[in-house]
Amino acid sequence: MFVGDGSHPLDKQFRIGRFFGIPLYFHIILVIFVGFELLMGILQFNVARMLAPFIIMFSVYLHELGHALSSAYFGARPHRIVLHLFGGVAEVPGGLRLKQELWVIAWGPIVSLILAVIGYVAMTLLRAGAVGSVSSMYVLVYVLCRYFFMINLILFLFNVLPIYPLDGGQLTRQWLTLRSGQQEGIRRSLPLSMAVLILAALLGIMWYGSFFGPLTFIIALMLLFLNHQEWQRHKYLFQGPRGFWGNLNPFGAKRKPRRQSYGHLRPVEDDEVGGGGFFDRIYVWRHRKTAERIMRKSDEVGVDELTPKEREILERYLDAKIRLRREKKFLN
Numbered sequence: 001m002f003v004g005d006g007s008h009p010l011d012k013q014f015r016i017g018r019f020f021g022i023p024l025y026f027h028i029i030l031v032i033f034v035g036f037e038l039l040m041g042i043l044q045f046n047v048a049r050m051l052a053p054f055i056i057m058f059s060v061y062l063h064e065l066g067h068a069l070s071s072a073y074f075g076a077r078p079h080r081i082v083l084h085l086f087g088g089v090a091e092v093p094g095g096l097r098l099k100q101e102l103w104v105i106a107w108g109p110i111v112s113l114i115l116a117v118i119g120y121v122a123m124t125l126l127r128a129g130a131v132g133s134v135s136s137m138y139v140l141v142y143v144l145c146r147y148f149f150m151i152n153l154i155l156f157l158f159n160v161l162p163i164y165p166l167d168g169g170q171l172t173r174q175w176l177t178l179r180s181g182q183q184e185g186i187r188r189s190l191p192l193s194m195a196v197l198i199l200a201a202l203l204g205i206m207w208y209g210s211f212f213g214p215l216t217f218i219i220a221l222m223l224l225f226l227n228h229q230e231w232q233r234h235k236y237l238f239q240g241p242r243g244f245w246g247n248l249n250p251f252g253a254k255r256k257p258r259r260q261s262y263g264h265l266r267p268v269e270d271d272e273v274g275g276g277g278f279f280d281r282i283y284v285w286r287h288r289k290t291a292e293r294i295m296r297k298s299d300e301v302g303v304d305e306l307t308p309k310e311r312e313i314l315e316r317y318l319d320a321k322i323r324l325r326r327e328k329k330f331l332n
Contacts, residue, residue: 027084066111119149
């Protein structure tokens with residue numbers, strides 16, 4: 001979700017190899033972060049800090065591999081996996097059925113949960129086996145197991161929250177799409193995602209004294225920006241009486257199926273049709289692109305979702321087109 005096309009110097013990706021038939025790439029920011037942590041670990045003689053970035057990358061890679069292999073199981077071969085500073089992304093082709101997409105999304109958090117359980121069991125066994133004084137290697141292994149458990153637990157928890165574009169947000173949207181259709185899935189999932197992120201940002205402010213407070217606040221702001229971009233792409237879906245936040249109400253009235261035609265716009269009367277002329281040609285020429293955009297929107301959400309101004313433009317445009325067609329037919 002944070003990976004671009006590599007056109008910017010800070011958006012470069014390096015191919016590491018191919019595993020399970022799927023190419024693996026590292027983002028340049030991740031490479032810089034790993035190099036910095038290795039350098040700091042060497043300077044501080046801290047082996048745990050030197051190994052911590054590799055535990056993070058391994059955990060995130062297995063999470064994304066869960067998505068990729070489940071997609072391959074359903075016949076959609078993944079293009080590649082890219083790891084970056086804030087997680088990773090498995091680039092999966094389209095063409096899957098909706099229920100198959102739900103399983104592909106779900107297998108990421110499932111893998112993280114399994115890894116967290118493995119880390120917890122290993123940590124518990126090491127703690128139970130520690131009798132008397134233990135070696136520094138024993139302590140190091142325990143610390144790494146605890147770190148492995150915490151990383152995968154955080155990955156699991158973050159990816160089950162209904163936050164778009166994380167796994168939980170995509171699961172919520174796809175599940176609502178399965179129940180109520182794609183447009184209703186976007187209407188209900190996007191406000192829920194933004195509400196959770198606003199709450200997370202407020203909690204980050206409340207925990208400003210701890211390490212996780214500012215980090216939570218920064219991540220919430222970044223994801224809110226992505227959600228705002230998503231709202232910009234789909235804001236025409238929220239122009240109805242419920243608006244944007246009204247879609248959080250689970251008891252709101254269900255929307256009736258929209259008629260995908262222009263037949264119930266104001267009909268053109270016979271005495272209105274006939275003249276055509278210069279002003280109609282000017283109006284059609286000036287408003288062609290706007291009217292085409294409104295017609296595309298109407299095909300997606302229905303005429304009832306158009307604003308009064310859009311309805312007026314479309315009515316006048318269609319009236320003028322009909323008059324010009326009648327005039328051309330009369331002259332011929």
